[in-house]
Amino acid sequence: MTGSRTNRTYWAAGTAVVLAALFAAGAAFATADGSQDGDGGSAAPRTPALYSPDAGFARDMAVHHQQAVEMSFIVRDRTQDEPVRGLAYDIANTQANQRGMLLGWLDLWGLPKVVADEPPMSWMESSQEGGGHAGHEGHAAKPGALMPGMATKEELDRLGGSSGRDAEVLYLQLMTDHHKGGVAMAQGCAKQCRTPVERKLAQGMVEAQQSELTLMTDMLRQRGAAPRG
Incomplete structure (x- = not known):
């Protein structure tokens, strides 16, 4: 069982590296604000600042996604x-x-993947790209x-210790x-x-995950359960 999981992890990671390289190459030709120079050509790319929403989202969502992969x-x-296995495979x-892709962009921008003094979600209150980071009240x-939305260690342990319908329901609730x-x-x-x-x-994530939320609610209902809270 461990070997099977490891093989799936390596396969997903390998695919991610290839896609990251492709998207990073494309991003290298995209300006941060889509501006153009006076001759109608693209201006020089503007590298996002350390505490910008662009960098903060990339760092936070990379961590957020990693847990979804683990749970799946x-x-x-x-x-x-x-x-359930099909949904988990798709999500992973x-x-x-x-x-x-997100980690590839951070590499492209020459920015760290972890910033010790950056509270999670602080970029959502940033008022300007070059400024410092604000508090993250409202996103507790x-x-x-x-x-927000991430499972605790205890919840992950419960998922790993459950099986059958109990595992299905808990996974669907945690993933919701x-x-x-x-x-x-x-x-x-x-x-x-x-x-x-x-x-x-990011917009694609919104649309895909909202669709999956509807699907997971239906799957929970089929199992006599419902989303939490």
């Missing part, structure tokens, strides 16, 4: 239900690839979770919470990020 691999080993594959995570937090973050980037290709990715 866990549930695929805890149930034989094909609809998609979010591993998107995570690779539950106790024990790093960011996770998607709600992810949608809020992606909506923030779609409004605040200045890099066109990143804004487009």
